[in-house]
Amino acid sequence: MKKFFLALCALLSVTFFYAEEKEYTHTQVALTGYIPYFGEYAVSATQLFLPPELTSHVISSGSLLLNIPAAVVNPSYTITGSALTTASWASGILLENKPAVYGNPSLSNTLMNMGFKGNMWLQYKGYEKARSLCSSDIYPEYENLSFRDAFLACYDPKILSKKSVWVPIVSFAGLAVGSSLMQGMNNSVFMTGESYIGNFKVPVLSGLASVFALSCINYTLTGIGEEAMFRGMGYEEMKVSMGLWPAKIIDAVGFPAVHIPQQIITGYDTSIMLSAFVLQSGTSFLLQWIYDQGGLKDSIAAHMWFDVVASTVSYLFTSGTENNNFALNISFSTKL
Numbered sequence: 001m002k003k004f005f006l007a008l009c010a011l012l013s014v015t016f017f018y019a020e021e022k023e024y025t026h027t028q029v030a031l032t033g034y035i036p037y038f039g040e041y042a043v044s045a046t047q048l049f050l051p052p053e054l055t056s057h058v059i060s061s062g063s064l065l066l067n068i069p070a071a072v073v074n075p076s077y078t079i080t081g082s083a084l085t086t087a088s089w090a091s092g093i094l095l096e097n098k099p100a101v102y103g104n105p106s107l108s109n110t111l112m113n114m115g116f117k118g119n120m121w122l123q124y125k126g127y128e129k130a131r132s133l134c135s136s137d138i139y140p141e142y143e144n145l146s147f148r149d150a151f152l153a154c155y156d157p158k159i160l161s162k163k164s165v166w167v168p169i170v171s172f173a174g175l176a177v178g179s180s181l182m183q184g185m186n187n188s189v190f191m192t193g194e195s196y197i198g199n200f201k202v203p204v205l206s207g208l209a210s211v212f213a214l215s216c217i218n219y220t221l222t223g224i225g226e227e228a229m230f231r232g233m234g235y236e237e238m239k240v241s242m243g244l245w246p247a248k249i250i251d252a253v254g255f256p257a258v259h260i261p262q263q264i265i266t267g268y269d270t271s272i273m274l275s276a277f278v279l280q281s282g283t284s285f286l287l288q289w290i291y292d293q294g295g296l297k298d299s300i301a302a303h304m305w306f307d308v309v310a311s312t313v314s315y316l317f318t319s320g321t322e323n324n325n326f327a328l329n330i331s332f333s334t335k336l
Contacts, residue, residue: 070126089115117225124228153297223304256280
């Protein structure tokens with residue numbers, strides 16, 4: 001908790017230097033976006049050098065400190081939001097030490113994920129505010145997006161009915177099922193008629209309902225945070241500052257690369273990591289296209305449902321036996 005307190009104090013201290021809204025230059029806008037965007041890579045990499053008991057504390061503190069550029073330009077929103085994300089992180093870390101509580105580690109990791117992805121959203125909102133204060137004509141029209149609108153976008157029929165959204169989701173579902181079929185059905189709930197979450201045997205339909213509900217909660221925040229960070233801020237600013245194709249390539253390499261430290265400490269072998277990199281890179285190009293077609297709400301909705309479909313299909317095909325490898329994979333934390 002001491003690290004949380006120190007990080008929050010550092011975040012609060014920037015407001016003493018904030019006087020009034022002023023015009024931002026292109027360089028200042030870019031820094032407001034690039035510092036947290038590239039800082040996420042450094043925060044992720046710390047997992048490789050830290051003992052497991054310190055990882056959650058360091059990542060949460062680092063994530064909070066990356067809110068500072070947003071706090072400079074958008075202090076009240078960022079400080080209020082940072083208090084909520086810190087509470088979410090702290091609750092998850094405290095719950096981590098109570099294995100007897102029902103739902104652990106699922107609940108603890110979900111709370112930590114909410115805090116981390118919430119900080120990504122706050123960093124995006126700082127960039128959005130800085131961009132609105134820039135008088136330069138190099139920025140195209142940019143939609144100001146509220147958290148409520150971002151959250152509801154995942155369930156909005158008008159968005160989900162767009163061909164540029166539902167076709168990728170359905171196609172992704174087909175690929176997920178096809179990939180699972182190629183790996184065999186011996187561990188599927190269809191073959192055994194049973195299902196396990198961790199080592200707990202649960203009715204198949206109850207387990208499916210639980211996994212789907214938890215996935216919706218967890219991955220709605222993941223879709224909002226990651227799309228705001230990677231497409232709404234990083235990709236968007238790089239398109240303006242570097243050009244379209246450099247932005248596409250950096251985003252398509254950076255998005256999967258930021259997951260590599262987690263995969264290493266989880267114990268993935270090289271072939272699985274390479275396959276995951278290719279898949280995530282291709283998904284990044286697809287999400288860029290969806291973003292360019294319809295904006296951030298569309299890419300948030302698509303991202304969220306990609307993840308929900310993947311976790312639900314994984315449950316159906318891998319949780320039919322005890323000690324299975326089913327996991328809700330939460331970026332920058334451990335597996336559920």
